[in-house]
Amino acid sequence: MSDVVLRLSGVKKTYQSGEDGSLPILQGADFTLHAGELVALVAPSGTGKSTLLHLAGLLDTPDEGTVEICGQNTHGMADAGRTALRRDQIGFVYQFHHLLAEFTAQENVMLPQMIAGVRKAEARSKAQDLLGLFGLSHRVKHLPGKLSGGEQQRVAIARAFANNPALLLADEPTGNLDVRTADGVFDELLAAVRGKGLAALVATHNEELLARMDRVITLQDGLIVSR
């Protein structure tokens, strides 16, 4: 189907660790995510949520199986192709904002666009629009250190939207925020994902947020199952 944004087929991943020997994490995971779908990934700590997001985000490669992004099978793809696909189609949000401290909010959102070859004026205008979308029009010239935790995370989310990705991957995106701030930021994140018609896979431990998602998946014995 043409609206498949992410497809994992038979994905296996085993880590080798000095002390524990081989540690099988994913053992044939299958998952399909369509445009406009918001899916939560909830599983106990250490069962492979970040591993799955890294594979889906082309930051790592599976031992076996395939990862398809927007219809492109990435198996055997050269690093340059994977990097371009990641830059053009995938936005990431992590638990920690990872903003560059010496750049303003606006510059942080401009940066991925400049790397993608967007002209400076266009990147600046897009950054302003995105920061406006997250209620930060009055904070564009602020350095991250002068922003609240919720504002920092909103900038990081705006940055993830900067290159118009088809897929948003988020790993505990509000895990560092207090409950009330987390609630607001999560709502804004979902509204932006829905507004722009993206697909999103969001790992979270926060059970209260699950009702706002379209479906919930978990990891069981290295497989992805519906919850």
Ligand SMILES: Nc1ncnc2c1ncn2[C@@H]1O[C@H](COP(=O)(O)OP(=O)(O)OP(=O)(O)O)[C@@H](O)[C@H]1O
């Ligand atoms: N590069 C690596 N080398 C060896 N073991 C690893 C590596 N990365 C992760 N692991 C192990 O694989 C398991 C799964 O890790 P992962 O980070 O995917 O879990 P998680 O479900 O995201 O956990 P959490 O909810 O605590 O963040 C853990 O036991 C972890 O220690």
